[in-house]
Amino acid sequence: MVFEDIYKFFSLSINSLSALSHRSAWFANQDSFNDPFEGIHKISESYSIEELLGFAESELVESMNIEPQEARKIVSEKYSDRPDEAEKSILELVYDMHRVKKEHARNLGVLSTSADIPNHSRSHIFNMLMWSHYGDGLRGFCINFDAKELYRSLAELNDESKFSWAKVKYDSKPHLIELLSVSDDNDFSYIEALQVKHEQWQYEFECRLFCNKTGLKKFSEKSVKSVYIGEKMSSDNESLIIDLIESNYPHAEICKVKIDTESYGIRVGKKI
Numbered sequence: 639m640v641f642e643d644i645y646k647f648f649s650l651s652i653n654s655l656s657a658l659s660h661r662s663a664w665f666a667n668q669d670s671f672n673d674p675f676e677g678i679h680k681i682s683e684s685y686s687i688e689e690l691l692g693f694a695e696s697e698l699v700e701s702m703n704i705e706p707q708e709a710r711k712i713v714s715e716k717y718s719d720r721p722d723e724a725e726k727s728i729l730e731l732v733y734d735m736h737r738v739k740k741e742h743a744r745n746l747g748v749l750s751t752s753a754d755i756p757n758h759s760r761s762h763i764f765n766m767l768m769w770s771h772y773g774d775g776l777r778g779f780c781i782n783f784d785a786k787e788l789y790r791s792l793a794e795l796n797d798e799s800k801f802s803w804a805k806v807k808y809d810s811k812p813h814l815i816e817l818l819s820v821s822d823d824n825d826f827s828y829i830e831a832l833q834v835k836h837e838q839w840q841y842e843f844e845c846r847l848f849c850n851k852t853g854l855k856k857f858s859e860k861s862v863k864s865v866y867i868g869e870k871m872s873s874d875n876e877s878l879i880i881d882l883i884e885s886n887y888p889h890a891e892i893c894k895v896k897i898d899t900e901s902y903g904i905r906v907g908k909k910i
Contacts, residue, residue, distance in 0.1 A: 639803055641785040643863070644751040644845050645762050647772035648779055650875050658781075659882050661861075662854040663792075665747025665847070668832065673839065677743065679813040679831040681736065687725070691717060693818050694728045735820040743828035747849035751783070753805070755843050763866055763895065764904045767841050776868030776895065779879060784863050789847070791858035799849050806844035808837040864891040866906065880910060 646663070648654040657664055668677050691713050698709035717724040754762050762768065769776055792801050813831040820827075833846065849855060865883050867876055883892055894907035 639785045639789045641753045641845060643761070644753050644783050644785045644788070645768075646749075646751050646781045646783065647768050648781070649772070649774035650778050650871060650879070654778075655879070655882065657854060658879075659886060660854065660856075661859060661886060662856050663749050665749050665849045665852050665855055667747065667852050668744045671748075671750075673835065675836060677828070677831045679815050679828070680811075681815050681817055683817050685817055687717075689818055690725060690728050693732065693821050694724075696821055697731065732817060732820060736815075739820055739825075739828045743832060745852070746829065746832070747852035747855070748832065749847040749849075749855075751845050751847065752842050753785075753845045762843065763906065765841065766904055769868065769895070769904065773868055776870040776897070778868055778871070780866040780895070781862055782864040782866065783861050785845075788857050788861040791861055792847070792849075792855055795856040795858065796849075799851050799855060802848045804833045804846055804848070806839075806842070806846055807834050808840040809834055810837050859887055860889070862887045862890045864893060866893050866895045867910070869894060869896040869907070 653664070694713045695706065695709040698704060698712060699706055702709070713724075752762050752765070752768060763780060763782065769778075769780075772778070773780055789801065789803060792799075813827075813834045815827040815831065819825045829848070832848075835842075835844070862883075865879075865887070867879065871879075880892060883890055892910040894910060896905055896907050897903075898905035
């Protein structure tokens with residue numbers, strides 16, 4: 639992972655406290671995201687008959703374990719006899735394969751975090767919009783993770799789970815998926831669609847961690863570098879979360895985040 643620090647903003651809840659106390663992070667599926675445009679894409683339906691027949695030949699070779707010459711003969715004869723029917727049949731196969739890949743991407747586990755903006759002088763912890771939208775208007779908290787340790791420990795502590803990560807790209811147009819790309823086993827177009835969001839979300843500078851399974855995933859104590867507590871959190875909740883952090887992450891720094899009225903922004907208070 640190229641980032642040194644990544645951040646996860648939370649509102650205070652039973653779920654967020656439980657995950658923190660168990661040194662775990664929740665990997666959610668696409669349907670639970672707050673952006674209704676998640677995974678939006680457009681399929682390019684341009685193709686030539688030659689490309690479509692070539693697709694069918696490749697699939698026959700793969701599924702029937704036959705030689706390319708034999709597959710070419712079978713496809714050519716079917717197309718010569720009934721071209722419209724053959725084309726329709728191949729396209730049905732193509733769209734079935736698209737549905738499978740789309741469903742696979744939909745069921746992946748995703749942990750959304752934010753990274754520091756390159757060449758920006760201030761940490762992402764000063765992002766007012768993140769505190770407003772995800773930190774419950776400074777009533778919540780933010781965890782600063784050591785990105786490399788988090789990624790390393792996730793892979794080590796979660797058997798049968800596979801992880802990857804990607805920076806989110808921001809665009810004004812939906813992700814484009816080529817119609818016949820599904821024939822390639824190394825094609826991840828639908829997963830790539832989960833790595834693209836509209837440019838209005840650019841303030842998040844999001845880094846996403848992916849897992850082949852949803853649910854809670856364990857991470858190491860050393861993954862948490864510091865925890866930032868919003869100044870509007872109640873004193874009882876603040877005491878609760880401080881006790882939880884000190885018990886589970888004794889090396890993590892605990893800081894207070896406050897409104898800076900002079901600069902119309904965020905400032906970090908003294909370490910607690």
